[in-house]
Amino acid sequence: MSRIKTCVSLYSLQCEFMAGTMKLEDVFRYMKELEVEGIELLPDQMLHGTPEPSEETYAEWDRLVEKYGLDLACDDIFLNTNLYKNRELTKRECVDLIKKEIVMAHRLGFKVIRLVSMVPAWVLEPVLPTAEKYGISLCIEIHGGLGFDVPKTEEFLQEMLRLNSPYIGIVPDASLFCKRVPRVITEYYQQVFGTSDEIVRFVDEIFARGSDLFSEGKGIDIYHVPGLSEHIVNKEADEAYAGNVFGFENRDLSCMDPYVKNIQHFHFKLYEMTDEGEEYSIDYREILEYLHKHGYDGYVSTEYEGNRWVLPGCEIPEKEQIAKHQKMLKKLLKEIQG
Amino acid sequence: MFENNVFVEGSCRNVEEDGKIIGYEMETYITYYRGIPLSMVNHIKVETDGVEVPRENIRFTPDHIDWFTLDEMETVAGIKWEYDQKATVRVLQEGGLPKGVHKVRLTVCTRTAYIPFPLEGVVTREVTI
Numbered sequence: 279m280s281r282i283k284t285c286v287s288l289y290s291l292q293c294e295f296m297a298g299t300m301k302l303e304d305v306f307r308y309m310k311e312l313e314v315e316g317i318e319l320l321p322d323q324m325l326h327g328t329p330e331p332s333e334e335t336y337a338e339w340d341r342l343v344e345k346y347g348l349d350l351a352c353d354d355i356f357l358n359t360n361l362y363k364n365r366e367l368t369k370r371e372c373v374d375l376i377k378k379e380i381v382m383a384h385r386l387g388f389k390v391i392r393l394v395s396m397v398p399a400w401v402l403e404p405v406l407p408t409a410e411k412y413g414i415s416l417c418i419e420i421h422g423g424l425g426f427d428v429p430k431t432e433e434f435l436q437e438m439l440r441l442n443s444p445y446i447g448i449v450p451d452a453s454l455f456c457k458r459v460p461r462v463i464t465e466y467y468q469q470v471f472g473t474s475d476e477i478v479r480f481v482d483e484i485f486a487r488g489s490d491l492f493s494e495g496k497g498i499d500i501y502h503v504p505g506l507s508e509h510i511v512n513k514e515a516d517e518a519y520a521g522n523v524f525g526f527e528n529r530d531l532s533c534m535d536p537y538v539k540n541i542q543h544f545h546f547k548l549y550e551m552t553d554e555g556e557e558y559s560i561d562y563r564e565i566l567e568y569l570h571k572h573g574y575d576g577y578v579s580t581e582y583e584g585n586r587w588v589l590p591g592c593e594i595p596e597k598e599q600i601a602k603h604q605k606m607l608k609k610l611l612k613e614i615q616g
Numbered sequence: 617m618f619e620n621n622v623f624v625e626g627s628c629r630n631v632e633e634d635g636k637i638i639g640y641e642m643e644t645y646i647t648y649y650r651g652i653p654l655s656m657v658n659h660i661k662v663e664t665d666g667v668e669v670p671r672e673n674i675r676f677t678p679d680h681i682d683w684f685t686l687d688e689m690e691t692v693a694g695i696k697w698e699y700d701q702k703a704t705v706r707v708l709q710e711g712g713l714p715k716g717v718h719k720v721r722l723t724v725c726t727r728t729a730y731i732p733f734p735l736e737g738v739v740t741r742e743v744t745i
Contacts (some may be wrong), residue, residue: 289649292649295699295700296621296645296700298700320650322650322651323650323651323699324699325651326651326696326698327696328651337738356650356729358652358654358729359729360729361653361655361693362655362690362691362693363655363658364690394730395728395730396730424730470619501703503620517728586618588617588620590619
């Protein structure tokens with residue numbers, strides 16, 4: 279029987295990890311404490327020397343996986359097409375890099391790779407035999423501002439349908455389903471950069487009527503949003519704010535309908551848990567009910583991004599926010615799945 | 617966006633080599649949420665007391681093993697600046713910074729795999745030598 283399982287992307291603890299206040303083992307231990315079923319990793323963030331880490335790095339990883347017994351849900355990989363300043367990588371170079379990532383994912387124990395948005399569709403066919411050999415699925419991230427209706431992502435989706443392989447899928451990101459702009463981001467822009475009340479009000483009204491800057495701007499850019507330029511007061515700070523908010527969409531869940539059987543993992547964005555125990559921007563009950571109705575059998579993964587929008591000098595509440603988000607998800611899953 | 621990562625507080629100091637002060641340096645984390653090869657560091661700038669340091673006087677190391685000029689770094693694809701690694705930015709300047717208080721502004725900018733614009737972090741600190 280299909281079942282939705284909980285997961286945390288270790289990305290959510292990036293500040294603790296960078297500061298050295300949590301080592302990788304502390305991260306694993308905390309996941310165990312939270313009774314999370316699966317974990318998601320960015321190897322480039324928490325392991326050194328990727329995509330070809332040393333035997334010592336692999337041995338330490340193996341030890342932690344064995345000791346804490348967490349499921350390895352998803353491996354987030356990137357394609358550095360802009361490795362060099364003076365040129366883009368060639369097709370052959372890109373294919374070789376993805377193959378190396380597949381080998382590493384397999385060695386680490388993952389079965390699903392999340393390819394970062396904008397990975398070109400033409401890598402799929404040449405790397406598919408390697409994915410099949412190692413039993414690894416390659417799933418493109420469908421992220422707000424970079425997902426549906428963005429040509430490179432649409433090309434990927436078409437190629438996925440054409441190749442029709444169980445080893446190719448998608449990872450939707452809940453930034454597609456923001457009912458309102460994360461308050462922590464608005465506060466950060468206003469206090470740190472001086473973004474005006476005027477542009478904030480203009481953007482809030484668009485969201486309040488069920489739309490977003492991405493669709494108003496026809497997926498092109500903020501300057502295509504009708505009326506936006508008249509509400510710019512502090513040019514640099516207001517444009518930066520609007521540019522950022524372009525990556526938060528307010529779509530209907532039905533946008534996933536054509537691809538629902540291709541969903542192999544799901545990013546549950548977390549900007550801010552409110553005192554009422556809900557995510558400020560995203561209605562997770564609605565998303566979980568949708569996934570349950572469609573028989574989704576996989577992980578939903580907390581991806582805390584509010585850590586980037588904590589005002590300077592304030593404590594970054596990564597552990598606390600993740601714990602609250604997981605508590606909400608478990609409660610909802612119990613109600614929905616029984 | 618990554619201001620919190622840039623210019624580790626209290627890390628700026630003069631550097632002595634063979635009994636001579638050859639410059640000053642400071643530590644910084646990366647303006648990104650993952651480690652990347654050094655060739656993806658788009659630029660690094662230092663401005664001290666309102667004067668920009670010439671690019672050719674800047675040296676960089678992620679690990680105190682290899683040091684590079686910014687021009688050299690553009691082709692360094694085999695050595696990474698890891699996410700949790702404090703890199704060192706050194707300014708070659710005979711005699712270093714004179715005793716007293718200085719305003720040092722550090723800019724770190726990286727190219728990312730999918731965001732069309734590079735990610736820059738700029739932090740100014742008052743430094744006492």
